[in-house]
Amino acid sequence: MEKQYKAIGEEAWKNNAEKINAELFIFTYGSLVVQLVKDYENYSAVNKQLDKMGYNIGVRMVDDMMARTSLERCTGFSATAEVIAKVGFKLFLNVIPTVANWSADAKEFSLILDDNPLNDFCELPPKAVADGLRYSNVLCGVIRGALEMMQMQTEVEYVRDVLCGDDVSEIRVKLLRMLDEEVPASDD
Amino acid sequence: MASQSQAQAQAQMHAQSLMKLDNKTSKRSNMLLEQNVSRPRRDRVGLGAFAFLFAEIIRYSQNRVLGIQDLEAKLNEIGQRVGVRMFELSMWREKTVHREMRVLQTLVFINTVVWRALFDKQADSLERSTENDDEYMITDNEPAVLKYISVPKEMSSFSPGAFISGIVEAIARCCQCPARVTSHVVPADGLPLRTVILLKFDKEVMDREKRLEAGK
């Protein structure tokens, strides 16, 4: 199953994805985060805003991903985890995080981000580390938004971050409940 | 009055302390100074990722400003921080690292090297305005970064290319050719996103050009 998703992701990246210079994307994201810091002057407010923007992105991304792949709507939570890592991340960021640390009840897993393009070139100010800025928090929002489109309500957060001195970056995804078929309203 | 300026000074100090970088050496700071930047470290990313992010940047900015002019100014500002970095980096990767200070050479560099670095192709044209000597136009028939950006009808005068003009404005300033740079959507047959980046160079730049030209 894992192999199959990997193949779907690679094939979609190769044949169906339009691409853009990675550095333009990375610098643009950096400029956005700095803009938020200047506008809010408060790192937890920046985290919130990044999460919110990510959510809006995630909600839209699912359809785009479906249109570019041969994926069927996947049902189980564990299959979904694989799709996020091997198709979603591959198609948009051209990296594949590792799915790991499943909880015993299979309702929580982690994405280990060995390679996160957004982090290239970035070193956080000590104040940002102290105040708990999650520089790539947009990713948490994206995952949450995308899962909601797949009828899964989740909590998604960074638990470890290399930019804050941790050895690896780890995003924890926790399934709260399955949703009925309803279209979520976008945050604004 | 005094307390107001005091409050302002405090707010400014607060903002600066937020951004102040560490002076202590860390594994990360060493790694960043040692990484190889002579060539791009990674291949490309999905245009979708950029387009969705850019749409959110526009939406966020829109909620914080009053009019279209302010919105464009905000996108310009976000583009400028990208421009400064992209410029020094693409120059570093040139065969001969050099400086551009003359108006025409600066424009050609933006039109070719910078455009290729950003968008994998040259801009479609570079022209001098027929009406004003100090105005130049860079045209891109289909800017990839604007491809999936839809502008609501009631904002028809809004040009999301303000982000690109921010990049260009920063580079012109880096090259000591400061200019006011604006972006305009000028659709043509089959090219609904055709965008013109208009540079109007500062008077001192044009005066200097004349002096350098005469001194030749």
Add this chain to the structure above:
Amino acid sequence: MSSTYYFAIVGTNDSPLYETELGVQRDESKYLNQFIVHAALDLVDDAQFMSTACYLKTVDRYNDWNVSAYVTPSNIRLMLLHEAKADDAIRLFFTDCHELYLKTLLNPFYEPNTPIQSQAFDVKVNTLAKKYLF
């Protein structure tokens, strides 16, 4: 050979972004060094329109001192006070310092034209000086 160097990075608004004395430290020399470098900036301004090269070689002299300059594409000036002439070594030193500056600039949290206070940067500059200048 025992010698002393003074190295400074100057922003587009003429404010110093970084400075260091390399080699034998001399008391009271800091202000004089700053003064010499500042005075040489005008000469850099004149020289920089004569070519498109970053390395402008020696742009000024003051008593026993030579002032060499290197201008990055975005007009950040790298300035070195030195006694002996050594064009090639100095060019290599400047080029590698330019690369360090570039990597500093790429961090989204570094604002152009603000002081570089990173110790990691300082250590690397000193290592480059040992490699090329002493």
